[in-house]
Amino acid sequence: MAEPSPLLAVEDLKTYFFTRRGITKAVDGVSFTLNAGETLALVGESGSGKSVTCLSLVRLVPEPAGRIVGGRILFEGEDLLRKTRAEMRRVRGKQIAMVLQDPMTSLNPALTIGTQVSEVVRLHQKLRGAPLRDRVLDALRRLRISAAETRLGHYPHQFSGGMRQRVSSAIALSCAPRLLIADEPTTSLDVTIQAQYLELLKEVQASAGVAVILVTHDFGIVAANADRVAVMYAGKIVEMGSTLQVFDRPGHPYTRALLRCLTGAGRERQPLVEIAGQPPDLARLPSGCPFAPRCPERQAICEQVAPPTVTVESGHVASCWAAPTVAA
């Protein structure tokens, strides 16, 4: 009895940057799977490797410094790392689309919105003329861009931040991708606009059946939108599980610390628990667990041997010597 194969299976992905200061292991042995229609949140601080993981999935790691040095990325059963550049171009934008953090820099300020949305549809769907226009309008309307016909001729600066992010998303979703990678899509948006965008993303995702990898540093966004979470630290996934499992029974001290320093509007005023120290230098990682120098629950072994990834409960793993394991 075989399980349905996942839409995306990443196995032991390694992306290193070769610099004068040495080898920076930005992504160091990351594995996860994603089913169709599911939302996986990739959480971590700057430098944890979450953005490089995403860039690796679409093979856009900045070369020549950065290289994917190992692993497999199985998308619908095919290894993306074995595809040629031309084949990858057909995957990008059509089957895997991306929304980036700042729509002000991801949209071209010199081209109209109409040109920018139709470019993708024209290339991937080979449409022209009226059908192309209809498809573009349809894409904009789905993301609630009002008066889409007149908006086609407008430039990015004529849109507000929230609308620009919806235009970016319209471009990403215009060719009905199977996977959407959203890299901090709401970081530059206001609170009420962020809430609007996250709700809309959920709606569009449900109706189009697209799987989403949501990159964020904010556990609030995870709580709002994600089905599953992977917490990254120093290029590795240190904990992964369903959103409820990770919130209710975090297995890694780093996750626990992040959850404790979450400041929420609904939270009573209590002293915030700090995580001491700084994230590590990826070119000079300690030999044992990378979180050990900052970890309040550090033991002798943590500084010597990297912890194994253990199953905390079904579908919930953590990489920690002290993680509670399921009774065998």
Place this chain on the structure above:
Amino acid sequence: MILQATDLTKYFPVTGGFTVTRGWIKALDGVSVHVAEGETLGIVGESGSGKTTLARLFLLLERPTSGALFFDGKATRDFGRDDLARYRRSVQAVFQDPFSSLNPRMRVEDIVAEPLPPENGGAAARERVGEVLQMVGLQRESAALYPHEFSGGQRQRIAIARALVTMPKFIFLDEPVSALDVSIRAQILNLLKRLQETLGLAYVMISHDLGAARYLATRLAVMYAGKLVETGECDAVYTGPLHPYTEALLSAALPLHPSARRQRIILTGEVPNPMNPPAGCRFHPRCPRAIPRCRSEEPAFKEVEPGRFTACHLY
């Protein structure tokens, strides 16, 4: 000592390329607030609500179009040289982005010593710089380094040290943690709180992060499209918001737990164009509880419960 603004208004001209004024951006429209010694006033609102303009007026970086600022009972517009020097020593600021607020070509000691008056230079200044660096949790030796040698959180500590060096009474914090990583945010918020307790500082904290604002603020002022919509004790506003905008803003904040997902009020539309704000109440086009009167008549800002002010026709 008290810092007070009465009926502050700031309009920015919109020019059509040359000097022809085509209209006015009403960034701030009749705002009155005060901050007393030792308290923290949190100012929350979205982009375009006027919160940063308010701070810039208080820091004397802009002149108000109308209205007045008072420091210890004296209007800032009547300040002489000495008053101004005293004001600038007493009122300092920490900005959002520690990557752009520190000059990359200056050493930390010069950055931190810059607000000190030139006459107390030399050894005394160096001593004071070392002292404030320690207060913010940095080594005295960091004085000789340049900003690029520090991480984001450490740079924000340098910016805080610079604000503390003149022994101010008031510090304006403009989004002090929003450029920082989550784990570093808690460090900086705790540091700010500790400094406030030991030095008796008053903060004005501008933020769109309602969680961070709640952590520090004792009183809260909510702004929308250049106006105050609600003020009150922080906890009272969070637990029982009066104005529908405050309610929506609080409910739009992200949940702390996945189980709290469903109970959010999602506002439609966006913050209005400040050149042409809606007639009546500026929030009425997005307000879920608008009544006909909201479209035509602007609500007055009034006390509806002891210590609770709001501008809404529902009260």
